[in-house]
Amino acid sequence: MLRDCLVVAVEGTHASGKTTLTHALAAYYRERGIHVACVPEPARNSPFIEEIVVHGRGAFDLETEVDLFAAHLSSQLRTARHHTMIIADKTIANVLAYAWLVLPGGPDGPHGPVLRAMDTFCRAWAHVYDAVFYCCDRFDQQQAGDPYRSKVLDIQPAADRVVRSTCASVGQRIYDIPPNMSTAQRVDWIAEQLTALGLDPTAR
Template sequence: MDGTHAAGKTTLIHALTAHYRRQGVNVVAMGEPARTSPFMEEIVLYDRSGFDLAAEVDVFAAHLGLQLRTARNHTLLIADKTIVNVLAYARLLLVDPDERSTAVLEAMEMFCLAWAHTYDMIVFTQDRYTQPGDAFRAKVTDLQNDADAILRQTYTRLGVPLVELPGGLDTDERVRWVVDQAARHGVFPTG
């Protein structure tokens, strides 16, 4: 699942996970490592520093590590964004990167180029939901349109196709739509 913050990804991955569990599938939902990053806690919750290269590399590495560990013993992994999302936000948040930051971002992009094709299907949602009291989302809500554009540009540059989730669907309709698309793309059977 991918899209900007507050696009309904987390709600959808949990609903999809429940759907597939009822079908007897060994499925797991992967959360957002940024929410447990000490760097992001300092930036978002305590406003102690700004987004920097160390924070972005930490989230990139944590995301990849969590994905690998979570998928290891499951038939189906439903991820709450991809490492391409982490890269896109890093490019957006690191304003005027210096030479070192630019080199690291380029290395992250090269890794994404090699890795992004391991995702069987990337469903992209562009809905916007308000989440009162969620400091993590509040910090980047004003970036949603820019983040959406950078995400799409990054996927296009990497040659990774997106499956566009129609907007305005309720959670049950979203689940049915994604399950149908997964079956149509040969990713996972309808159940």
């Protein structure tokens, strides 16, 4: 929790339905009187990503990944200040997982010290998430108007493996959402899990 704010995250690789689900979950709990907000994926609003993806200048580098890491933390902290529940579009471990993938050399490369520092922080921060639900489905990545998704089109299977392994390595427990469910079914399933975990915000 962050200042008595329930923190739920929706995890998964790109094109797994995370963003759609976070908004549907927020609507579900708002209808039940919960003061809830979505925390969006920071890459969508990053000036670094805009330069790389939209304008085709440069490549994913350390500055980009550190900015995303910091923005992810900041957006969750600031949103939690004014709400009793937040639903985050992925965890901080997801940001680290993509950094491992896109930066050259991984932990043994030139950016290894910074990546290892981010990894240490993720381990210390994992307890902040009260529950993390993982989207197992994969939907069409070639969506019109979404250049970011097409930029990482080739790494979806690798991203799925690395996101999962990174969550596990930092002690972030995840609950797999059963595949082939509609968004409404996913919402109902997550609500049932939160109740079973003693985290039902309507009962607080």
